[in-house]
Amino acid sequence: MKQLVLLSLCLIVVTIGGTSALLAIQNVDPVAITLLNFRSIQIPFGLALTLCASLGAIVTAASLALSPGSGRQR
Numbered sequence: 001m002k003q004l005v006l007l008s009l010c011l012i013v014v015t016i017g018g019t020s021a022l023l024a025i026q027n028v029d030p031v032a033i034t035l036l037n038f039r040s041i042q043i044p045f046g047l048a049l050t051l052c053a054s055l056g057a058i059v060t061a062a063s064l065a066l067s068p069g070s071g072r073q074r
Contacts, residue, residue: 024049 024046031048033040 020049020053 027045030042031045032042
């Protein structure tokens with residue numbers, strides 16, 4: 001059962017990664033990200049997508065590692 005869950009999780013990650021790579025290749029126009037009245041320089045869409053996905057993965061991993069229930073054993 002655990003292997004089935006890991007396989008499905010792997011398939012989801014590969015699907016999202018492939019879709020975002022295809023989207024980044026097709027859209028090479030420069031974009032500027034605006035957040036709370038701050039605006040970034042114009043960077044290619046693929047780079048912006050990669051940076052946002054990496055930042056999200058790092059924040060998620062850090063929050064899971066620092067959560068109080070992460071060291072719990074069954």
